[in-house]
Amino acid sequence: xxTRFVPLLAxxxxxxxxGCKKDNAKPSASALTDAAGAPAKPGDAAxxxxxxxxxxxxxxxxxxxxxxxxxxxxxAGAGGTATGDKPKNLKVLPSSWTTAKVNDYMxxxxxxxxxxxxxxxxxxxxxxxxxxxxxxxxxxxIALTDGINRDFFKKKPTVTCFTCHKGKxxxxx
Amino acid sequence: MTTTRSILLVCALAAFAWATALFAxxxxxxxxxxxxxxxxxxxxDTAEIKKDMKLVSKALGVQCDFCHxxxxxxxxxxxxxxxxxxxxxxxxxxxxxxxxxxxxxEVKCMTCHAGSEKPKS
Numbered sequence: 001x002x003t004r005f006v007p008l009l010a011x012x013x014x015x016x017x018x019g020c021k022k023d024n025a026k027p028s029a030s031a032l033t034d035a036a037g038a039p040a041k042p043g044d045a046a047x048x049x050x051x052x053x054x055x056x057x058x059x060x061x062x063x064x065x066x067x068x069x070x071x072x073x074x075x076a077g078a079g080g081t082a083t084g085d086k087p088k089n090l091k092v093l094p095s096s097w098t099t100a101k102v103n104d105y106m107x108x109x110x111x112x113x114x115x116x117x118x119x120x121x122x123x124x125x126x127x128x129x130x131x132x133x134x135x136x137x138x139x140x141x142i143a144l145t146d147g148i149n150r151d152f153f154k155k156k157p158t159v160t161c162f163t164c165h166k167g168k169x170x171x172x173x
Numbered sequence: 174m175t176t177t178r179s180i181l182l183v184c185a186l187a188a189f190a191w192a193t194a195l196f197a198x199x200x201x202x203x204x205x206x207x208x209x210x211x212x213x214x215x216x217x218d219t220a221e222i223k224k225d226m227k228l229v230s231k232a233l234g235v236q237c238d239f240c241h242x243x244x245x246x247x248x249x250x251x252x253x254x255x256x257x258x259x260x261x262x263x264x265x266x267x268x269x270x271x272x273x274x275x276x277x278x279e280v281k282c283m284t285c286h287a288g289s290e291k292p293k294s
Contacts, residue, residue: 140274147270152263163285163294171284 088128092139092146110138113161114169208247212261229257232282233290 085099121135148159164171206216240254285292
């Protein structure tokens with residue numbers, strides 16, 4: 001009977017030790033993000049509002065283009081041979097960009113930065129289609145990258161996909 | 174025989190735990206709130222800040238004197254300290270946006286810097 005109680009007592013004593021309690025109560029890394037996050041909030045609202053406004057403007061311009069699925073679009077999406085083509089269904093990238101510019105960005109920044117091929121986000125037959133969920137996530141990430149460069153690096157394209165991803169789909173924790 | 178031994182052992186363990194608890198150093202009790210805080214909330218404990226700063230120095234591969242005057246850590250005379258403040262604000266902003274966008278991942282200094290003062294872009 002006594003032997004049954006003693007381990008319990010020992011366990012209680014171990015957990016009641018102040019050192020033990022302290023470690024449990026204070027997660028070490030989160031403090032930094034919490035501390036940094038709090039003051040950044042007020043300034044945060046404006047950039048996101050701008051971002052959505054930008055995205056909205058592009059979205060307003062693009063639905064017509066996105067709705068019509070004409071054959072030249074397919075070529076442009078897959079190969080990017082026709083340099084003068086207008087890309088379809090742009091929601092984050094500037095509407096002024098040509099298909100060639102979009103392709104260049106996708107290949108040299110996004111695909112290289114994440115170490116993936118086009119099919120990670122795109123449907124092979126229709127690059128403008130949004131049916132792959134990863135494409136939606138990628139849009140948010142591009143908008144995030146743009147926001148970082150605008151707000152913290154004086155609009156200079158300092159941060160790219162590679163800065164965090166380091167050639168991998170999921171950045172190291 | 175074995176039961177008495179185990180009882181003794183457990184009692185000894187309990188006594189040891191109690192003793193270590195009594196004599197363990199208490200960082201928060203002796204520490205004071207940090208001075209000249211501009212990104213951390215006012216009154217944040219020095220011990221807590223120090224813990225974070227160790228992570229910062231590891232992520233950038235630098236020592237304290239990279240940003241701090243070693244005679245007075247709260248001084249702002251080294252420009253890099255203000256850059257670091259901006260970076261900490263940026264990390265907070267990025268993590269806020271990531272959370273808002275439904276991503277579970279968070280960034281910290283190491284995510285971009287990966288052990289070097291200047292991240293490869």
